[in-house]
Amino acid sequence: MRKRDITSFDVLAAVQELKNTVLDSRVNNIYQLNEKTLVLKLHKADRAPLRIVLEAGRRLHLTAYVLEKPLVPPAFCMALRKHLRGGWLTNVEQYEFERVVTLFFKTKFGMLRLVLELFGEGNIILVSENGEIVQALFYKHMRDRNILRNEVFQFPPSSGKNPFKVSKNELADALKSFGGVEVVRALARFLSIGGVYAEEILLRANVEKTKDCDALTVSDVDAVFDALQSLLSSVANFELEPVIILDKEGNFVDAVPLRLRRYEDFENQSYSSFNEALDEFYMRATVAEKATAGIEVEKLKREGERLKRMLAEQEKALAEAEDKAERDRLIGDTIYTNLSELQALMDKFLKAKKNGKEWNITVSEISAAKEYGSTAEASFESFDPRTLIVNVCVKDLRFGLSLRKTLFENAAEFYERSKRSKQKLAGAKAALEETCKNLSEIEGKMQEAEALERAKPAEVMEELAKHKVKSKEWFQKFRWFLSSDGFLVVAGKDAVSNEVLIRKYTEPDDVVFHADITGAPFVVIKTEGKEPNEQCLREASEFAVALSRGWREGFGTADVYSVKPEQLSKGGPSGEYVPHGAFVVSGKRNWIHNVPLKLAIGAAETEDGEIEFVGGPVEAVKAKTKNYVTILPGDTKGKELLRQVLYALASKMANEQRRRIQKISIEEIRDFIPYTKGRIIY
Numbered sequence: 001m002r003k004r005d006i007t008s009f010d011v012l013a014a015v016q017e018l019k020n021t022v023l024d025s026r027v028n029n030i031y032q033l034n035e036k037t038l039v040l041k042l043h044k045a046d047r048a049p050l051r052i053v054l055e056a057g058r059r060l061h062l063t064a065y066v067l068e069k070p071l072v073p074p075a076f077c078m079a080l081r082k083h084l085r086g087g088w089l090t091n092v093e094q095y096e097f098e099r100v101v102t103l104f105f106k107t108k109f110g111m112l113r114l115v116l117e118l119f120g121e122g123n124i125i126l127v128s129e130n131g132e133i134v135q136a137l138f139y140k141h142m143r144d145r146n147i148l149r150n151e152v153f154q155f156p157p158s159s160g161k162n163p164f165k166v167s168k169n170e171l172a173d174a175l176k177s178f179g180g181v182e183v184v185r186a187l188a189r190f191l192s193i194g195g196v197y198a199e200e201i202l203l204r205a206n207v208e209k210t211k212d213c214d215a216l217t218v219s220d221v222d223a224v225f226d227a228l229q230s231l232l233s234s235v236a237n238f239e240l241e242p243v244i245i246l247d248k249e250g251n252f253v254d255a256v257p258l259r260l261r262r263y264e265d266f267e268n269q270s271y272s273s274f275n276e277a278l279d280e281f282y283m284r285a286t287v288a289e290k291a292t293a294g295i296e297v298e299k300l301k302r303e304g305e306r307l308k309r310m311l312a313e314q315e316k317a318l319a320e321a322e323d324k325a326e327r328d329r330l331i332g333d334t335i336y337t338n339l340s341e342l343q344a345l346m347d348k349f350l351k352a353k354k355n356g357k358e359w360n361i362t363v364s365e366i367s368a369a370k371e372y373g374s375t376a377e378a379s380f381e382s383f384d385p386r387t388l389i390v391n392v393c394v395k396d397l398r399f400g401l402s403l404r405k406t407l408f409e410n411a412a413e414f415y416e417r418s419k420r421s422k423q424k425l426a427g428a429k430a431a432l433e434e435t436c437k438n439l440s441e442i443e444g445k446m447q448e449a450e451a452l453e454r455a456k457p458a459e460v461m462e463e464l465a466k467h468k469v470k471s472k473e474w475f476q477k478f479r480w481f482l483s484s485d486g487f488l489v490v491a492g493k494d495a496v497s498n499e500v501l502i503r504k505y506t507e508p509d510d511v512v513f514h515a516d517i518t519g520a521p522f523v524v525i526k527t528e529g530k531e532p533n534e535q536c537l538r539e540a541s542e543f544a545v546a547l548s549r550g551w552r553e554g555f556g557t558a559d560v561y562s563v564k565p566e567q568l569s570k571g572g573p574s575g576e577y578v579p580h581g582a583f584v585v586s587g588k589r590n591w592i593h594n595v596p597l598k599l600a601i602g603a604a605e606t607e608d609g610e611i612e613f614v615g616g617p618v619e620a621v622k623a624k625t626k627n628y629v630t631i632l633p634g635d636t637k638g639k640e641l642l643r644q645v646l647y648a649l650a651s652k653m654a655n656e657q658r659r660r661i662q663k664i665s666i667e668e669i670r671d672f673i674p675y676t677k678g679r680i681i682y
Contacts, residue, residue, distance in 0.1 A: 003254040003281070006059055006118050007194040008097050013235050013242075013257035013274045014060055015101060018092045020238075021062065021275075022050055027084050027105065031069045032077035036137065038124060039067060042089060045496045048472050053279075054114075056137055057122020060101055061278035076124075079135045083109055083126060095155055097162045098192070117156065127153045160192025163228055164236075171228075172221045175213045183216060184209035187224070196254070196262065201227045203261040234258050242274040244281055255281035300446040307439040314432045321428055325421035331399045332414040335407055338394055341378040343407055349383070349390060350403065359385045474505065479521070479547060479671065481616025483536040484623035489616070491547050492521035495581025502583060506565045511537070513544040514585075515595075516559040520548035522583075537562070539617040541592045546599045546617075551674040554633045557596050561589035601672045602628030603649045603661060611661050615672030627652040634679025641678060642666035648680055 025044035032038050036057065042050040053063045073081070087107030094101055099118035104111060110129030117123040124137040125147060133153050140147045145154040161174070171190075178186035188198035202209045205223035207216070216224075234240070235257055245254040246267040253266065257274040271277040335342060345366070352362035363383050381391040381398060389400040401410050478501060479491040490505070492498035498521055506512065506524050511532065513523040523544040525532050532540075541560040545551075550558045568583040578584055600621035602614045614624050621628045629648045636644065643666055650661045670676055 003252075005194070006099060006278075007197060008094075008099055009193065009197050009231070009235055010255075010257060010274075010278070011060065011094050011099055011101060011118060012097065013240055014278060015092050015094045016235070016238055017240075017273055017275050018052070018060075018062070022052065022089055023091065025050060025089050027087050027089065030077055030080045030084060031067075032074045033067055033069060036122060036124075038077070038080070039063070039069075040084075040089075045500065048477055053282075054116050054124060055122070055282075056116065056124050057118060057120055059278060059282045060116055060118065061282070062273075062275040063279045063283070064276070065279070065283055076135060076137055080114075080126060083107060083112060083134065084114070087112070096158060097164060098156070098158060100155060113153075115153065115155075119156075119159070123147060125153060158192075160190055163191045163193065163232060166191070166228075168222065168225045171225050172218075175216055175221060175224075178213040180212045180214055182209065183207065183211050183213050183224075186213050191228075196256075196260070197231065199262050200260045201231060204230065231258075240274055242271045242277040243268040244271065244277050252281050252284050300442060304439065304442045304446055307435060307442060311432070311435045311439060314428065314435055318425065318428045318432060321421050321425050325418045325425065327397075328414045328418035328421065330397065332411045332418065334394050334397055334399075335401075335411040335414070338378045339407060342392065342394075342401065345378060345380060345392065346390065346401065346403065346407065353403070359383065475526075479543075481539075481543065481614070481620050482624075483525075483532070483539050483617075484620050485533060485536055487530075487532050487536050488526040489523060489536075489540050489543060490526065491523040491543060492581070494521075495579070498522050498581035502565070502568060508565055510565055511540070511562050512565055512568065513540050513560055513562045515545045515548040515550065516561065517545075517548040517550050520544060520550075523547070535619065538592070538595075539620050541595045542598065542617040545595045545597050547674050551597055551633050552677065555597055556633075557594040560592045560595050562592070563587070563589055598630055598632050599672070599674075600628045600630050601645055601649065601669055603653065603657075605657060611657065611664060613669055613672065615669070630681050631673060631678045632681060634677065636679055637677050639666060641673065641676060641680075642669055644680055645669055645673070648682065 022042055022044070025042035025047075028041045028043045028049065030038060030040055037053065037055040040052045040054070042052065044050060051063045051066075052060070053067075054060055084105050084107060087105040089103060090106050090111075091104040092101065093104070101116045101118065103114040103116070105114065112129065112134070113127040115123075115125040115127060117125070121138070123140075125133060126135040128134050131152050132150050133147060134149070136147050136149070138147065139149070144157050147153075161170070166174075174190045175183065175186055178190075184195065184198050184202055187193070187201060188195050191198075193201075199209055201224060204227035205220070207220050207224060211220075240257045241259050242255070242257050243259060244252055245256065245263045246269065247253050248267075250267075254263070255274075255277045256263070257277075259268075271280070348366055349362060352359070366380050378392055378394045381393050383390055384400075388403040390403060391398065391400045399414070401407070402413075405413070475488060475490045478497055479493055481489055483489055490501060492501045501524060502512070502522055505526075507526070509527045509529050511525040511527060513525075514520055521544070523540055525536060525540050541562070544560050545555075545558040548558065563585055567585055567587045569586065570578050570583060598618060599615060600618040602621040602625040604612050604614065604625035604627065606612050614621055614628075618628075618630055627649060629645060629652075631645070646661065646664070646666055646669065650658045653661060
């Protein structure tokens with residue numbers, strides 16, 4: 001059975017990893033994908049954007065997928081943006097080993113908390129600095145607390161004892177109190193750790209899970225306590241081995257932060273982090289649910305089972321009707337075959353009736369005659385005085401004869417019954433054929449639905465994989481291009497990345513460029529000990545001026561200078577402050593004057609058939625693809641400009657490539673255009 005609920009152990013492992021990854025990151029944006037799911041997009045210096053998925057009642061993890069967002073954000077999402085966007089994520093905590101996680105944000109509204117409840121239907125609650133509820137995904141009146149705006153937030157009552165705070169004696173007393181309950185159930189209930197980890201603890205303790213609590217020995221309890229502490233220690237101390245468990249068909253069964261003995265006989269896939277394993281597991285599960293949402297396999301199965309039951313009943317009824325028709329015909333034939341003997345028996349009853357003799361006396365006489373050696377093949381069985389039916393047996397065939405009718409009339413009655421049964425048989429056979437036809441259609445639809453159920457998630461996952469954010473090289477965190485002769489050229493994006501680029505990634509042999517404009521980024525040619533040619537230097541200078549404020553102001557040209565890294569320092573003249581991202585330049589500068597502000601964006605097909613965009617100086621882009629457009633500073637902005645660029649690139653490509661490029665999000669090219677502003681020249 002596939003994992004449905006995240007466990008407290010899962011939450012602990014996921015939170016431990018998040019603490020090492022997302023703390024001190026800034027909230028860039030918040031998206032609400034559906035009724036219960038949020039994505040927080042975070043920015044952290046010197047890292048690619050981070051995305052955390054929070055789904056009420058289900059999951060919490062980083063995601064590497066760019067998920068589809070609604071065009072109009074829901075009200076809850078807008079409220080979170082108002083309060084959290086631009087804030088800093090300072091901490092992530094699991095509450096008392098419960099399936100509750102609190103994210104702490106330092107914002108202009110003070111220190112806010114976003115509480116994610118992962119049990120039951122779940123909830124996401126924004127809590128103010130003074131502890132009052134600001135917004136909630138779901139507002140509720142409950143017996144033990146209320147989730148209402150402006151009320152003081154209260155955590156839900158604990159569902160079990162926090163295993164980190166349980167002593168050996170407490171565990172022993174608790175298990176003893178469960179009496180005849182199986183230890184696996186008692187452990188899961190007392191600690192609220194779920195069946196999977198309750199079973200795992202008992203496997204490691206070598207205690208049979210079905211053993212009653214009152215049958216546990218002191219050594220059993222000691223072993224259970226030690227196994228519990230070992231599991232807790234492995235997760236808390238970050239000794240993780242994240243895996244996804246697969247069944248024999250390769251379907252995902254579970255995602256666990258460390259290898260469990262209960263899954264020793266299962267196949268598994270290892271991951272570098274538990275967040276990555278959760279991401280893959282829940283992405284596959286979510287995609288499968290969406291892909292098969294309109295495929296009613298279970299409904300078809302239920303209908304198929306109903307038709308099979310109906311078919312079995314109809315086949316049974318048909319067989320019984322055929323037997324009855326044949327039996328009634330045989331009785332009619334038997335009456336004629338044994339006419340004289342049966343008539344003699346009937347005459348005895350008729351004579352007794354005529355003479356006014358009691359029926360019980362007549363029955364006794366006839367029974368006595370039979371008992372004392374009657375050789376007639378038609379033997380008397382019983383008599384019903386109320387209906388005047390004489391029950392007889394002829395060669396193991398038992399039937400009744402009515403004294404109100406002649407033998408010929410009795411035979412005719414049985415023949416008529418046989419005839420009516422045969423007439424009913426025709427209708428029963430028609431109904432049976434109709435049921436068989438319906439069952440065949442349902443089974444056909446079920447096979448198609450099951451095939452779709454298997455295929456559609458695979459198709460969607462294949463499409464979704466194209467939107468997975470691939471792990472980036474260090475330089476992909478900056479702006480960059482490859483020069484026409486193959487040198488890597490890297491530029492800062494802001495003050496923070498400027499500082500990081502120069503301090504961390506610039507080597508002594510590299511060449512550093514800067515436009516003669518305040519606030520321009522540093523641009524570095526990574527030489528790797530080689531000498532860049534004039535064309536490469538020219539392209540780097542074009543990159544430097546294009547990324548400067550001159551682009552936003554609509555400059556036509558600007559001057560650029562280059563220096564060696566050793567000429568940059570943070571030590572300005574005495575008393576002069578050098579801001580973050582800026583450096584003091586000493587010594588001679590190599591000037592390049594009147595560098596035009598222009599860039600190009602191109603599209604090329606990769607070896608695996610994907611469309612890849614490239615951007616940078618015109619000559620550098622031309623060296624990689626003939627399908628490109630040139631962009632100058634201009635007044636067209638935002639999505640309109642991005643759409644124009646994508647359309648222009650599509651018009652330069654073959655029909656098949658054109659169809660594919662038109663399906664690509666315009667966001668793929670946003671980073672190539674400074675300030676997302678300009679104009680296209682063809």
